[in-house]
Amino acid sequence: MVQGIGGLTGETLFATLGQIVPLIIVVVIFILALEFALYNLLSKVFKLQNALAYTLLSPAAVAILVFMIYPLLFNVLLAFSDLKRDTFGCYSPVSVATCQLDHLYGLDYAIDNFTKVFFRIRDGQIVDWGRLLTTAGSTFPALLGRTVLWTFFNVIFHFSGGLALALILNQKIRLKGIYRSLIVIPWALPGVITFLTWKQEFHAQYGFVNILLGGFGIAPISWLDNPIYAFVAIVFVNVWLGIPFYMVMLLGGLQSISPEYYEAAQMDGAGAWQQFRFITMPLLRPILIPAVTLDVIWTFNKLDLIVVMTNGGPQEGTNILVSALYNAAFGTSATQRLGFASAFSIIIFVILFIFAIVWITTSGGLKEIYEK
Amino acid sequence: MKIKFVVLMVVALLALGSLSAVVAQDAMGPYTLVMWSQDGDTNNAVIAGLFEQWAAEFAPGSTLEIVQKETETLRNDLQTAGLAGSGLPDFFLGPNDAIGPLSDAGLLQPLDELFDMSMYPFNLGAAQIAGVTLGVPTNAGNHLMLMYNKSLVETAPDTWADLIAAANAVEEADPEIQGFAYNLNEPFWFLPFVHGFGGSTFDEEGNFSMDTEAWVNAYQFVHDLKFVEEVVPAECDYNCASDAFKAGTTAIILNGDWAIGEYLDTEVSPALGPDNLGVAPWPAYEDGNRPQPFTAGKFISIPVTTADAQLEGTVAFVTWLTTDAAAVEVHALGTGRLPAIAGIPVEDPILQASQAALETGVGMPANPALRCMWDSVRPNLEGVMSDALDAATAASESQISAELCLEG
Amino acid sequence: MSSLSETTSTRKRQSGLDWMQIRLILGGIIAVIGLVLALLSNEWGYLLGGVLLGLLAWKWQHGILVAYSILSVFPVLRIIAISLRPTSALLSRTIEIIPANATLASYSALFTEENFLLWVWQSLAITVTVSIIGVVVAATGAYAFSRWRFAGRRPGLIFLMTTQMIPAGMLIIPIYVIVAQLQLTNQIIGLVLAYITTAVPFSIWILKGYYDTIPPDLEEAAMVDGCNRMEAFYRIILPLSTPALSIVFLFNFLGAWAEFIVAKVILVSNAVWTWPLGLNDFIGNFNTDWGKYAAGSVLVTVPVLLLFMWQSKYLISGLTLGSVKS
Known part of the structure; x- marks a missing residue:
């Protein structure tokens, strides 16, 4: 059932390396290029006093922007969506599943999502605390x-x-x-x-x-x-x-x-x-x-x-x-x-x-x- | 710009990573198939063996990778793949209750054009939604039944009173041995009790009818087995019951036909094997009615992403696996499960007993709302089994949360 | 506090040496009772209890510390014990560390029946990549925070602090959707990208704390000697910061090495799992395999543990430095 020793064969070993090594190389090249370009831009074009500080900070800033700020903003966008298992097909870039929604993002979804965190609404009336999971204790x-x-x-x-x-x-x-x-x-x-x-x-x-x-x-x-x-x-x-x-x-x-x-x-x-x-x-x-x-x-x-x-x-x-x-x-x-x-x-x-x-x-x- | 960078990087790396796979796929003839299976190792090995036999005969050089996944993981992973739009297996083997939600998401191929459905006379309804068939049955059954170790209990208990007496006798003879155990907190093991009291998940209009006397009685009954009769262990999941049964430290359990293959194999189950494994229908309540297990079978379904050579290979193999008389017999005997096609004689005594147990069952509806029942019963059953929730509240709570689940 | 203990010990000395001797004898008697009970009942727990109580009576500090040390080490001892059990005795109520008929079968099963080595390899590759990128990105960023007073510095630092407050779910949900939409599910790169998110802010935080302790005079002296600012950073600050850099590397490593939740969401296929997913599967799946779980745990824990104990003073000072001391 298991190939090689504990699943590790020459092939699987290199499959992983094939993903990791290019990643590290791309990141390093990207950092160097970014710092070089930014430093020249800030110090020579804008003549900023703290040019070096901003340059040194830029890789971290980009990382935080891409991997943290962007996901956080995306999270806010998701709160305006009706994304759930049954509608995965609608939000997929490669649509495998079928979609039954007429719009993907909207204020109506957001209102619904935020309300449901606190209240259970039936016919426009608040009937109870909302259930976040299944049981009555999950309010x-x-x-x-x-x-x-x-x-x-x-x-x-x-x-x-x-x-x-x-x-x-x-x-x-x-x-x-x-x-x-x-x-x-x-x-x-x-x-x-x-x-x-x-x-x-x-x-x-x-x-x-x-x-x-x-x-x-x-x-x-x-x-x-x-x-x-x-x-x-x-x-x-x-x-x-x-x-x-x-x-x-x-x-x-x-x-x-x-x-x-x-x-x-x-x-x-x-x-x-x-x-x-x-x-x-x-x-x-x-x-x-x-x-x-x-x-x-x-x-x-x-x-x-x-x-x-x-x-x-x-x-x-x-x-x-x-x-x-x-x-x-x-x-x-x-x-x-x-x-x-x-x-x-x-x-x-x-x-x-x-x-x-x-x-x-x-x-x-x-x-x-x-x-x- | 940053996103573009990520995408670029990703594309470059994906190209690198998938190069070898693309090269392999372009070659015609031998098929490289991936199957996700909710079955256990023993049964997967039977299918792997049959695939080798098929490949040798019809498609030399073909390979099948079987990835085992638990019921819920299987359902989750398939639906996640729907978001990614990729990563789906060529086909998967699972219980029919995965079919409803997956079909809702439009992830399954209709199979009526691909297979000759007249070959499969039993249980097809469990894999049909709105008249469209979404699964090919590999076997009939998937039903829970009573299993006992003949070296510890001579005859199958016919009523719950008999069972309790037998379990107590076993424990008196050897305190190290558990008399009776089953997967206490799993709704699938609980539903038969409900059916036995005359209850069901849906009423005639297809609405939930879980706040009924039958459900209350069933909750009360399983509660009493634990807290009044004290006949089951304090904590017991699937492994606790099954592993101990295999090792001979539990005498009587409730388990499904999928485990029979494992229990007949003395290497995996030293205490059992054909000599010691006994199989019987569920014991009867005082009024003579028996709990009725859900029956359906296991089905092979094909995701919409499977196409061209992959689809060709999949259909060819699955057709052979489920209709070739010799293959069906090997599969039935190897896994201890009943064939899904007519005309295959079942002479094995264990399979005959399993057949008898199957006949006491009720068919599992293909209604996608069924998953809301499973989800809502679980926490309430946990409450009853820890003596924290009374049976009436559990029943009414099950009803409420199932309805809420359906509202989304 | 040292003088506090001095006062108490002086007081003891004043009341006579006899008091300590009495306690020693008392402790000895309790331990012997434990031994006798253990011999009579063949339950070694009595001996352990007796020795602990005896120690408590004699020198209470040692009694407490020994008891707490045992509690701390306990899970490690248990996984070692379970990993050595034969399959037939996995579910037993014994508490011996080296069980009767101990066997290495569980260990060999990891390599012959499971993709264990592959999982560890995946984890290692991911973890090393995250650690390297984390250190590289944070090293210069932290330096900027430490040495310059630029516009946006204060909000930047407060933001880094705020990242600690973000509930995991708030990032996992969008990352899951993004990763799925980019079709990176099951790709270890998806996981690397997710881990960098958490690694960078914490690394900057620790490194900034360390740079702050290096007097700026050092670079200024170097710059007087003709170095430019970057040369001063590479020649003076970085070499001086080796301890902090390796601490950051290690913390990123330890954080990603055992990460479970994000991995569970992103890596679905068994063939690309990291070891935490694999070990969890041994317990959660149909075929509970306690022995394999324990053996795998021992193999991934012991190296980390040895490293940690060997370097514990160093590591701890690093964490104290970065996260708390200003």
Whole structure:
């Protein structure tokens, strides 16, 4: 059945190289040509002072424009379409399938797509919250609520776990280097393997979690069969995954705090808790705020873990906003409503963006980064 | 400009990559065919063997690449190819419920002109939409039935009470062995229970009728099997049931005819083989009615992109595979599935039992709305099977979400 | 914090050496109880529990750290254990690391029954390409952000920050449609283009952070000596930035190496899969093959893990530098 060794033959080896090598060559030539042309244009024709800066920036700018801005704008266009599985043929450049739409893009589609994210309309009346997926629990407020819970629990546990480990590791103890190397392993493991392995560890019969609980006389739990237990399981795995990041960040922060502060505090008679409260925490703040900001954003957007471990199930009960979005667009239980999903994705982005602006302006956390 | 660049780059690279393929395609005579198959490895191997035999005789040098895909992946991938306008296989083998949505998208070739449809007397309706035939049956059946390991359970249980007693007896004799298991959360395994209580997916007008007493009873029944009788494992998917059955650590399962070939092969299934595998219709409820599995068969369909030599090769091979008496017999015996054409004697006892089980089934409608039923039942069944949803709510929720799905 | 621990240890010393000795003895007793229970019941979990509790009683910091280290390494140990199991024992409740009648059958199956090596090769080709292009594009871009105060700089930096906020779905949907319309489905180039999207902003971010730590005096000195700005960049800044450049390369590599979601959407055919898709298939498909999954996981994880542990201090400082420290 399988050719060569593990599917690798001279032919398949070169088939891949035949795609990759020309790509790299084309990109390099393109970058050089772009920089050369742009530099001459800006410095000699326009006599710009910062010509070199713009030139150096241009490859990145083009990459971001082509691979990010253009797709994002295209996403907005898709929100004005009725693209779904049954209409794929209409939007295909090489029309294989038949098309039953009279127009491809229109405001009517956009209104329909955005409305459906929130409401279910029947005969011009709002009858209920809209269902983003199949079940009654897959409404926008329900998913938003779950996303907030998910983010809250994860960030809290990431922070407290990471801080506890960092405080212990910051003491004078032996084998510090070894502990640190072992504790950061979750971070280094390829995500898919982490998720699939943990998924199996939560298996009711053969998973280690139940074997361990069984050792304490606890009856086996069908972790991934019940929405609440499944939610606990995915939170656990993501906490496990996120603690090393905080530990490393906070350990770096703790080590940079000068011992003199503590000595001065001791002379003033401050106890351990007071030292922690009034010296350690304030001095960790510059590291903590950006770390928490990034963590909130990452956790809010944590798609791969949920798709691999539960795919939002059972009963669509472990979906957060982004996984519901993924399932609305690509899931097996929906009809690949890509136009609708584009509208949904824009709404999610707006929520995150508002959060970020409010949080960053109130905490002042990222000020230093972009003001420098 | 940037887009042009991407396109240019893409064109250049595609030209490079496809050069060899184009050269190969231009040569006439030997066919290089690609088939997507929803069948398991054992059955695909049977088809691969038959293809070699056919190629040796009629088209020397031809090759067939078989790519195995799960039911939903098959449907997804075919529809995605509709957006790309390319990447479709020359033909694919799958259950008939993929045909509805694919035909909606206009991705399938009408086959009435290409094949002599009078050859296939059974089940053709399951592959016809508005009178147009979109699939050639490779076999009849695709039905779920009761399978048991004769070394653990002597006779097939005839009622659910018998089954529960038999399963408990097995577990008492050896606690390491599971008495009874099946793919708990998969709607395909649940629908027979509904049919047994007199329910169906559509009413006479073709509207969903899922919020009925039969559906409630069925949800309640599968719930009770797990939480009252405690006769099924806490978690069980297809693999859990099938793998354990093959290994001899589960005594009774519910599975489809597609697995028979695998179970007869003692290399794959050390605990089974012709001596130990028993096959029977579903056990009866208290009132004597039996759950009725969906029946249809597997069908080969041809995407609209298959043309010229590819189409010629495909039609020639598929015609031979499904109508040549010797080929049909090899296929039936190798896969343990019932032939789709008349006049092929079935003497194998397992196949006869499978035939008996087939006769208890109900034909699967070719209505494209059927996929909305599958999609809406899944989460509700999950809810019932985790004791989180009561049967009545599950039934009414199934109805609502199926209707919403249809609205799009 | 170091002085905090000093105070506590001084306090312990004041209350006498006996206290530490008592705890040592207590810990020893607990460990021995664990050993006895393990010997009696043949369940080695008791020994592990006893040793951990004993350690906790003796030096609680070590107790916690050892327990947490075990939890961190645990999935790796499990996949190793499962990869060595014979097929008949795949579904078992044992927790030994080297199972009874261990076998390498799962490993050999990867090479004889599956396209495993092809998947890894595809992943490698994609990942290396993305990493190279990411570094090349980001190296000069980040330099511009670090050294010039040009119009559009601030919005540019804020935009780079904002890209972190874009939900994956918001990019996957248009990229999927674009890739499909360009007929790049199943082409690894489609995937490379998609990955570059995420690689570039993050790379610029890390590199800019690093360049900022290099004093501009260095280039100015070189320019006084007759170099022009670009020569100064290539001769002075780039060599000095080797650590940061390799970190960026590695992060792009690690990010693309294990990427699953976009690959799943773009690569459909088994023959062009990357390894995450292949491994997922072992679990998700009709024929669950735990052994193959575990063996494949070990093969793709162990090299990355060794690299990571060998360079962990270096890598971590790089990430800290780029993403958080200003």
